[in-house]
Amino acid sequence: MKKYQYILISLLLISNTLTAQNLTQVSVDKAREVIDQVVEAYGGSERLNKLNSVMIDFETSNLAVNQSKKPGPPWDVNKVKDSSMVDFENQQFVSSIQSNDERNFHNGIIINGDKSFQVDFLAKTATPIAEPNFMNTAGSFIRVTPALLVKQLMQRANTAHYLGQADVDGKPHDVVTLVMEVGPAISLYFDQETHLLNKSERFFGVFGMVGYRFHEYKKVDGIPFNGRFELFVSGENNMKRHNVRTQINQPIAKHTQLSDKMAQVAPVQPDPLARQEISDGVYLIGGNGTYALFVEMDDHVIAIGGTAGIPERIGLLKEVVPNKPIKYGVLTHHHGDHIVGGQAYAEEGTIILTAAAHEQVVRDSIEHDSYKLETIKDQRTFTGKQHELQIIDVGPTDHAEHILVAYLPKAGILFQADHFGLRSPGNINPAGQATQDFAQSLKKHKIKAKSILSAHSALVATDADLNTALKLAKELVQKD
Numbered sequence: 001m002k003k004y005q006y007i008l009i010s011l012l013l014i015s016n017t018l019t020a021q022n023l024t025q026v027s028v029d030k031a032r033e034v035i036d037q038v039v040e041a042y043g044g045s046e047r048l049n050k051l052n053s054v055m056i057d058f059e060t061s062n063l064a065v066n067q068s069k070k071p072g073p074p075w076d077v078n079k080v081k082d083s084s085m086v087d088f089e090n091q092q093f094v095s096s097i098q099s100n101d102e103r104n105f106h107n108g109i110i111i112n113g114d115k116s117f118q119v120d121f122l123a124k125t126a127t128p129i130a131e132p133n134f135m136n137t138a139g140s141f142i143r144v145t146p147a148l149l150v151k152q153l154m155q156r157a158n159t160a161h162y163l164g165q166a167d168v169d170g171k172p173h174d175v176v177t178l179v180m181e182v183g184p185a186i187s188l189y190f191d192q193e194t195h196l197l198n199k200s201e202r203f204f205g206v207f208g209m210v211g212y213r214f215h216e217y218k219k220v221d222g223i224p225f226n227g228r229f230e231l232f233v234s235g236e237n238n239m240k241r242h243n244v245r246t247q248i249n250q251p252i253a254k255h256t257q258l259s260d261k262m263a264q265v266a267p268v269q270p271d272p273l274a275r276q277e278i279s280d281g282v283y284l285i286g287g288n289g290t291y292a293l294f295v296e297m298d299d300h301v302i303a304i305g306g307t308a309g310i311p312e313r314i315g316l317l318k319e320v321v322p323n324k325p326i327k328y329g330v331l332t333h334h335h336g337d338h339i340v341g342g343q344a345y346a347e348e349g350t351i352i353l354t355a356a357a358h359e360q361v362v363r364d365s366i367e368h369d370s371y372k373l374e375t376i377k378d379q380r381t382f383t384g385k386q387h388e389l390q391i392i393d394v395g396p397t398d399h400a401e402h403i404l405v406a407y408l409p410k411a412g413i414l415f416q417a418d419h420f421g422l423r424s425p426g427n428i429n430p431a432g433q434a435t436q437d438f439a440q441s442l443k444k445h446k447i448k449a450k451s452i453l454s455a456h457s458a459l460v461a462t463d464a465d466l467n468t469a470l471k472l473a474k475e476l477v478q479k480d
């Protein structure tokens with residue numbers, strides 16, 4: 001009996017191995033067949049080989065998932081005007097993104113060998129990119145441009161596999177994988193009748209399934225380009241985009257040039273975890289773009305801010321304040337990147353403080369059997385021998401309906417998230433609507449901050465910096 005089972009299992013293993021080898025061959029052959037039809041549908045191999053540059057202007061609506069003014073859906077819609085252009089022969093890539101609503105920003109990126117920059121068109125600064133990577137940067141544009149995906153597929157046909165057949169909008173599609181130089185494999189869904197790409201998807205550890213949909217094809221010099229695009233994250237619509245203008249095989253060199261008005265600023269310096277004592281017993285601790293404030297009271301410490309890396313920040317605090325427990329941990333608001341600290345505070349045994357309206361989002365984000373949470377409506381004041389600390393809801397602003405700030409009236413120190421900050425010394429951007437609302441609210445609450453600390457910057461801004469940002473915004477409006 002045992003012998004018989006053994007033989008049977010061996011036979012099964014052998015037959016599985018044989019089928020697997022055959023499957024690979026069948027899959028590669030079938031992929032080639034599909035790719036040949038697709039290349040024809042996209043204007044033929046000669047046209048695609050000669051397709052060297054593509055420039056597209058977009059109008060995009062982004063859904064602010066977990067980043068809206070309210071804690072849940074429906075999410076806010078942020079509108080931008082953006083554009084991308086690529087030149088394969090010269091390994092150049094240029095893109096820009098500009099707010100198309102009340103948020104003031106206009107940024108860009110230029111990849112052009114050793115003349116590569118990050119550009120801030122409003123601040124008129126260009127920051128050199130130390131190690132530009134053409135394919136890495138252009139990849140995001142290639143992934144939303146079917147003709148460029150097909151060009152990639154043609155060049156990398158030896159990596160492609162046939163996944164099978166699937167229905168999209170009730171029509172049968174062939175599904176082929178494409179492996180680009182970087183990133184996870186992309187599954188491409190080609191309509192069996194038109195051989196055009198209608199859908200693609202890739203799987204990311206952090207985001208889950210990211211889906212792309214392409215609509216309304218029109219030919220540009222014999223090559224089909226989509227007129228509309230949608231992005232889905234884990235099945236939820238995240239972006240809707242209208243391709244306003246598509247141009248091909250135009251030189252893009254002039255767009256890689258910086259205007260004379262641009263000031264070159266020093267490359268962004270690495271930002272390791274560090275502790276700054278802002279005032280006696282008041283510490284700003286953080287690095288890599290996230291910071292928390294710690295205020296030493298008589299027999300405990302109050303922590304403010306819930307961004308990434310709270311345990312390491314607490315570690316650095318304990319080097320200088322070893323004997324006082326952290327009694328309270330304040331979460332400024334409900335946005336995804338500002339509530340991750342809730343878990344850390346729960347594990348630390350800290351009482352979590354949040355705006356009443358954000359209690360549910362915060363509770364949903366914490367996995368812990370027993371933790372303490374108290375809510376703040378409008379304001380709560382903590383008084384010690386040395387410090388008075390006020391936690392104040394300065395919302396609503398254009399960023400969030402409720403937003404808690406920490407204010408030390410005696411020292412004139414204010415800690416806030418997402419409403420004002422300096423990215424590099426002296427680099428002040430015109431105030432967007434959220435910053436303008438915030439400044440108004442400070443007046444209303446009689447907050448006189450000399451030093452303004454930020455959850456996203458190690459730099460200490462001043463009230464004069466905030467006034468400069470407001471003035472720059474006014475000047476922008478006058479120019480329009």
Ligand SMILES: [Zn+2]
Binds near residue numbers: 333335338399400418
């Ligand atoms: Zn936020």
